[in-house]
Amino acid sequence: MKLLLLRSFEFGLYLCTVLTVLQIIRTPSENNHRYAMTLRSFDKPIPETPQPPFPIVTDQYCTIVCGFGRGSSELGIPTANVAVEDLPPIVNKLDLGVYFGFAHLRPVLDRDVELVKRKDGQEVTYNYGKYLLEENGDFEVLPVVLSIGKNPFYGNNYKTVELHILHEFENNFYGAQVKFNLLGYIRPELNYTTVDALIHDINTDIGISKSTLAKPEYKRFERQVSDDSN
Template identity: 60%
Template sequence: MARPSDVPIPQEPMSPYPINTEFCDIVCGFGRGSSELGIPTANVPIDQLPSIVEKLPLGVYFGFCRVAKVDSECTRVVKRKDGRSVDYNFGATLNNKDLETWPVVLSIGLNPFYHNKAKTVELHIMHKFSDDFYGAKVKFNILGFIRPELDYTTKEALIKDINTDIEIAKKTLNTPPYSEYSHL
């Protein structure tokens, strides 16, 4: 499973980890995770995260997260840059299972395959949610680093690496030194 770009993962979280966030907003991104890659992501504003996140190397990380509904009596529709609409339901339709703690693999970077100009933080939560949850909140921790951000020549190579990242994260988070951090 090891790739040349993989960073050795210690047996337990080492400084600067764990990095813990407060609940932050889930916002719409570019819409590529689900539609193009088949790997949905929850995007969060980097300015709502601890300042240390801004200083981390661009790349792929892992940890645990928990989604929370936001009390809202309204919905909101936001237009993406590509013109598609996104319905913000603030997590109103999520079930109790969706609100449990789940493993997460996350990207902090510029996504060079897509030529992004601004740094993004995108979480792939390892759970099949009952519905979309734009506008809800997510709290997460970062427990370690898997690999630096890479550029890809094909979408298939990107998808393959993301799936390998997911497997590495699952395996690591199932070990006792890491699973102890699942209580958010």
């Protein structure tokens, strides 16, 4: 068991709005490469290189925030939320659905560990990335799958942005900061009637992202989010 920054990566009507810290085994151990080879009827064509409006990159590092923390025990997919208002305006105009790109984390060194009360009244620990580990590769530019969507399953009608960073972290990082880009669109937000179908699609999304981001035409955009990009 490892302590991760978690929240259900629910790309559809199961989409939650927040993240929480839970003990859970890592990202589901499905064969993502196999899933990536499965073409679904709703998948969007991915070009050989990013096409407008991509790439889209955050103007600055965004704070990773918490909320209700619902549903993470069902899926076990680690995600981090960022506030929509912290992102470039074009992000709010994108179709709801699943995207991919690269992300880079950094700690907030001038903040002390503290307890923060979530909207549901539960307290969570904000360590501001204090326990991110260089030797674990936590500060490298990492591939990310992200969801832009709403959560009608829980009666919400506002938009959220969730990042699933494709990396195994040893510690949570509430309050840390993340800079990321969007390089392409995988599929629209969907409705699901079973958790199994949802998990299958999530793993397919992960597989598609990994295989696409490994291509030189996409991998070169790693530098957009690195500290030495300016």
